[in-house]
Amino acid sequence: MRLSTVILPVRRWNDGGRAQWQRAEELGFHAAYTYDHLSWRTFRDGPWFGAVPTLTAAATATSRLRLGTLVTSPNFRHPVTLAKELISLDDVSDGRITLGIGAGGTGFDATTLLGPDEIPWTPRERADRFGEFLPLLDRLLREPSDVTSAGAFYSATEARNVPGCVQQPRLPFAVAATGPRGLKLAARYGQSWVTTGDPKLYETGTVEESVAAVRAQGEKLAAACAAIGRDPGEPSRLLLSGFTPEFHPVTAARDGHPLSSVDAFVDFAGRYAELGFSEIAVHWPIPDSDFAADEKVFERLATAAAAQLGR
Secondary structure (H helix, E strand, C coil), X not given: CEEEEECCXXXXXXXXXXXXXXXXXXXXXXXXXXXXXXXXXXXXXCCXXXXXXXXXXXXXXXXXXXXXXXXXXXXXXXHHHHHHHHHHHHHHCCCCEEEEECCCCCCHHHHCCCCCCCCCCCHHHHHHHHHHHHHHHHHHHHCCCCEEECCCCCCEEEECCCCCCCCCCCCCEEEECCCHHHHHHHHHHCCEEEECCCHHHCXXXXXXXXXXXXXXXXXXXXXXHHHCCCCCCCCEEEEECCCCHHHCHHHHHHHCCCCCCHHHHHHHHHHHHCCCCCEEEEECCCCCCCCCCCHHHHHHHHHHHHHHCCC
């Protein structure tokens, strides 16, 4: 299992930001991702920087570390402009970019661009938009010249993306999905599949229920792959940690937080390795937040825990 990290874009680049990404490479993490939001939950009133500029800077400050979003969404993106930014980012990084992408959620990002009389997207509309967004983005990244498409939500007219991605035929997609429509998109377009578990279980579910829910998600992904003739084992599986019951304060206080020690983390990660997950992403600790943790223990995960998990 590969061990990766998620660095939230909350630090000024010249005040710890650059050093954090460089440290991730020094520690040997497989990849370092960041959220692609305009802001996010409890961080809304504090610093929050853009994902693409941050990743571009990280690409120039590192040389081996894979980089990416975890995840971006249609909430404030358009396939044409996103494709241009991704091709540029893939070029600057010399082919080290993975695009984590999902349908998006509710909250700050989902309403910031709306006018006073506009209604937030329903879950169905969010799924409809994602179902149109992802195939068009796939085409834009694969076909350098004259992509034309007329959709209900997203269109392109003779869009040009010369010279295309460094990674061919395009940079990899890590598709975040839990529902049937999203899992079908992950099966068709994803080089990997991303899940955070079942959000309904975070507060009141048990560890056993969470593992069972993720197992069921994986089975649905496998069925979606089989339905289109794709090897169910081909899309790799990535767990974005921090949102399963093990991380809830009540459960963590009773049973021990997964980031409290190397052994605790190996035990946690092992449950998902048994479900076929080949990568797990852990948030870089942020004091006084939902992602608070001992940074010394966290750094040991990149070496001791990764070794035990067979990185």
